[in-house]
Structure formats: C-alpha cells, structure tokens
Amino acid sequence: MRASFSAQALFAGLLAAFVGFASSFAVVLQGLSAVGASPAQAASGLTALAIAMGLCGIVLSLWRRMPITVAWSTPGAALLAGSAVPEGGFPAAVGAFIAAALLVLVAGLWKPLGRAVARIPAPIANAMLAGVLFGLCLAPVRAVEQMPTLALPVILTWLVVGRLNRLLAVPAAVVVTVGLLWWQAPPMGDLSFSPVAVLVVPAFDATAMVGIALPLFLVAMASQNIPGMAVLNVNGYRPDPGPLFTTTGLFSLAAAPLGGHGVNLAAITAALCAGDTAHPDRSRRWWAAVIAGIGYCLFGLAAGAAAAFIAAAPPILIQAVAGLALLGSFGAAIVAGLSDVADREAAVVTFLVTASGLTVLGIGGAFWGLLAGGAVMAFARWKR
Template sequence: MDAQPTGSTNHGFSFEAFSAGLLAAFVGFASSFAVIIQGLTAMGASQREAASGLMALSIGMGLCAIFLSFRTKQPISIAWSTPGAALLAASAAPAGGFATAVGAFLVSSLLIVIAGLWKPLGRAVASIPAPLANAMLAGVLLGLCLAPVKAVAASPAFGLAIVVTWALVARWRRLYAVPAAVLVTVGIIAATADVGHLDMASLWPRPVLVVPHFSLPAMIGIALPLFIVTMASQNIPGIAVLNVNGYRPDPGPLFSITGLFSLASAPFGGHAVNLAAITAALCAGHDAHPDPARRYWAAAVSGIFYVLFGLAAGAATAFVSAAPPILIQAVAGLALLGALGSAMLGAVGDQKDREAAIITFIVTASGVSFFGISGAFWGLLAGGAIYALARWRRAHRV
C-alpha cells in the first residue's frame, strides 16, 4: 500500500499522470454516456435537454476534479452517477415531465451537500444495510442489463456484433471492452442511420436552463433513491478506493463539494456529480506515477479532458438519437454488467439478510409505481420491513 503523500515536495507534472488521466476520462465518458442519455430521456428530456444535461455533467465533474485535486494535492477523481442514471432509466417519467425531474435532481444534490456538512445524515446513509442498498441497485440495473439479449433477438447481426466485440475485448483487457463496443455501435449507426439529415446546429451543445418543478412523489420516488444510490454506490466506494491507495482525505468536504457541483449542473439537466470509483483506481494507483505525491495530476488531467468531452455532448446525443434505441440500450446494459454482478453479490452474500435483500430486489425490479413513486423506494421500504422483522425475531429468540 502506498504511503500517505505528505512528505514529498516534488509535485511536478508527468507523462504517466497525463496518460492515466486521459485513459480515465476516455473510459469514464465512453463507457457510460449512453446510460446518462438513456436516463435523462426516460425522465422526459428532449434531445436538446439531454445534450445539455450530458454537457453540464461532463463539464461539472471535470471542473470539480481539477479543483479538488489541486486543492488537496490528492488524486480526487470525479464522475457522474452511472447507477443514478440507471435508476432514472428504470423509472417512469414523473408527472410534470423533465422539469419535475430537475427539481428532484436539485433536492438530491442538496441532500449530498448536507450529508457532507452534517455528520448524522452521512452516518444514516452509511447505516443503510448493505444487502438492501445492493439489492435496490441490482433491481434498478436488471432491466438495462437485459437489453443486450433483447438487442440480439431484435437485430441479430448488429446485436451480436456489439456483444461479441465486448466479449472478445474483455478477454484481453476488460477496461476497454465497453469503449470498443461503443465504437462498433458508432460504426453501425454511421453505416445504417440517416445521419446525413442530422441538424448540424444540434451537434454543438447549448446549455438549456430548465425551470425546476417540485412535487412530493418525485422527491420520494426520484430524489431520495438517487441520493442513496449516489452515496452508497459512488461516494462511499470512492473514498474506499482512495484509502486503499494510501490517501486519507476528509470525506465530508468532498461530499459537500461534489454536491455543490451537482447543484450547479442540475438546472441544466445534470442529475449527479460524485466521487469516482472505477476510474479513481486509474488515477490513484501506481501507473499514474511511482510517487504518490504526484498522482493528483492524473485526476486533474482527467478533469481537463472531461471538460473537452463535454463540448462533444451535442454530437454524442444526436448520434444516439439517430440509432435504434435497442442498440443504445445494449451498450448501456453491457456497461452496467459489472455493477450488477457486484450489487447481486453484495445483496445475497449474508444468508441471514438474504430474504430481505431478495424482497428489495424483486419489488425494485418489478418497476411498480404507487402514488407516482417509483419502485426503488418501495423496494427499499419492503426490504427494510422484512429486515427489521427478522432482526426483531432474532432479538426475541435470545
């Protein structure tokens, strides 16, 4: 394990950091931008609003990474909430459309700020039983992860081309598997879609300010699950990755600052900016530089490239809109398979909590909605009731 980088004074830029930062940004953007677009569209966003949201997220997380890395001199990698986007994609559009979703984004971001400033809320999120949080996430991801199979059934040639590319590249280097599948999908779209009639003006992203609308069902069914998923699946694991590599930042300020950047991006359609987990390992590990004190440059470089990729959000969204939806869903599903596997393993690993986790998973995956509130909330509520009942029975047996 690397030592905490406090004694070194050599904080210069390096080629290793540049390479690691570029790789982290490319993998982070290419592997999951389709999930982001899918989630925003499911919430009722138009093509222009989805492009604005993708741009706001990419620029927001880039600026946040640059700010935090230089401020702390630690490789604080930032990402958008891919599990959060999957939650949105699996939920029905709220009454009131995208404006109501943006209101929920703002509330979720505010909760993240408060969780960083007010320790009891942060502890409350951390105290949510891991099996239930993982089961809820697995239920959210299941629908999207079925998309590759449905794509093969609906369009065997194109679906198989995407899936086989992903499988072959994964055998060589799993990190590049989803970006390779994205490139194949881009080739298919370019060869088959009527891209010649794309509105050229739409290729350059323009920020679209959405006036938020607030409703209680959206607060309960979107904002609260989005907050829980982002904290449990992104922020807390992000801190763990930094700790494993020898860095010990104070989590509270990091949560609050990412929440502030989320608040800034929400009016333009961004759902959540948070600590990175997977790409954090690229910037915090030995490949970013042998000297731990110089690795913060890798996270800063990734931030610079995220900002640049944000300028391509319009083209990415327009291209996705020209494709058959099932192909985009297939790429999104492949990007989430690893997260689904980890969530399912975490959900059923402890036998005594397995029943509660399964209930959470089933109710969430069913997609049921009551009173305009999405299944993720009801899944967590149902699983929590079974979890509490099991704890009560065990306590009274003793």
C-alpha cells in the same frame, strides 16, 4: 508543481476520461430521456454533467493535492432509465435533481446524515442497486432478438476486448456501435459539435421528491461516494469526506438546472488515477485526476454530437450498450446483496420489488424496494 507532472499521469488521466465518458454516456442519455427530457434537454444534461465532473475533479485535486476523480452517477442514470416520466414532466425531474444535490450537500456539512446513509444495511443497499440495474442488463438479450445483425457484433466486440482489457471493453463496443450506425445511415446533418445548454425551470413535485430525489441521493452515496472514498483509502489517501461530498453537491446543484442528475466521487476510474498506473510516487498522482478533469470538460463540449448520434440510433441498441456497461456493477451488487445468509431473504425482497417496476402513488420501485426489504430485515432481526 510543474516538476511533479509526468507522462505516466498524462496517460492515466486521458484513459480515465475516455473510459469514464465512453462507458456510460449512453446510460445517462437513456436515463434523462426516460424521465421526460427532449433530445436537446438530454444533450444539455450530458454537457452539464461532463463539464461539472471535470471542473469538480480539477478543483478537488488541486485543492487537496490528491487524485480525487469525479464522475456522473451511472447507477443514478440507470435508476432514471427504469423510472416513469413524473407527473410534472422533466421540470419535476429537474426539481428532484436539485433536491438530491442538496441532500448530498447536507450530508457533507452535517455528519449525522452522512453517517446515517453509511449505516444503511449493505444487503439492502446492494439489492436495491441490483434491482435498479436489472432492466437495462436484460437489454443486450432483447437487442439480439430484435436486431441480431447489429447487436451481435457489438456484444462480440465487448467479449473479445474484455478478455484483453476489461476497462476498454465497453468503449470498444461503443466505437463498433457508432461504426455500424454510421455505415447504415450517417446522420451528418444532425451532428453539431457546439455545446448544448438548455435551461429548465424546475418544478417541485412531492412524488418526484420521494420517487426520484431520495433514491438518487441514496444511490449516489451508497454506490459512488462511499466506494470512492474506499478507493482513495486503499491507495493511501485519507481526505476528510465531508468537504468532498459538499463540493460534489455544489457542482451537482449547478448542473441540475441544465438537466444534469448529479456528480459524485468516482469509483472505477478513480482506481486508474489513484493507483500505481498513474505514478509510482503517490505524491505525484494528483496530476492524473487533473488531466482526467480536463478530458471530461473537452468531451462535454462535444456532448451535443454524441447525443444527436444516439437519438438517431435504434433505442434497443443503445440500451444494449448501456446494459453491457452495467453488467459488472450488477454482478457486484447482486453478489454483495446476497452474500449474507442471515439477511438474504430481505435482500431478495428488495431486489424483486425494485426490479418489478412497481409504481404506487407515482413513486417508483427503488423506494418501495428499500421499504419492503427494510421491513423484512427488521422483522427477521426482531424475531431472532
């Protein structure tokens, strides 16, 4: 086992952990705050998610001897960022996190549910995801309008570094953002590197189940778990998806009472650990995923400081960084959603309803977008 370790796997794992955490932790904090989390609860959720995805990745990689990387659900966090505080406050949101984790768990144990999610028409699923991401992707433009002296250097850094290395573009933007904020007003007294854990007693509200839990589950499966399996398959790994989904569901369930909205298979960072960058020998790449898991756990222990720093920052600037992190996902989702001419109208309806911010009966736009787009698609196919 020791002989299979390599410096190449070490570098790939550390890079995956840095990119995975720095690229989207602002999205996670923004999402948790949007559904009612206090700064301490948001910091607790970030800590719980980072440690859960780190430990889950380590367990799966050691168990399967494959580079199985786990991440928090960035699209799920974006979904939360576009939601309203549920009627029961953050406890109701935590109840929805638990329900979403249970659905992932059941999808892993009961194959018909997993197959049913996989059969959601790709145009509808991608258009819903694009609608969820749209609001945050507008934030960089709004930030330039409201605070150009801070926003423009961040965006310029993202553009320049992205030309050299796309994976490092958002982390570089995060570093510049931190530097600018520190230069303006260093929040020395607020920073603490001690782990933050705040237990939230869940409340189970029907509207939160439909408006938060169900979309969270669908987004995690359609935009994270299924693409994550595809990345593994492309690189020559063929694990049984059921146990992987079940394990991520269990770790999501453990993180939920501490404010975590869920972990799932990684897609983008998975390519760093499962590809040639981790090692030419496919049988030795699993070490990269183990190192990435250790890195996530270490980041999780310092998540409280990250959350305190973000809480002291102008919200629009943090939203702008989050929007930059999601531009690639938005572009891929909108292209995939509109690529099929026959179902384009249904995808457009799904996107517009989801992005509108519509709330009916306390249920957010993602659910209504799925319903509206699905109805348009069903009618069009029946007519054809």
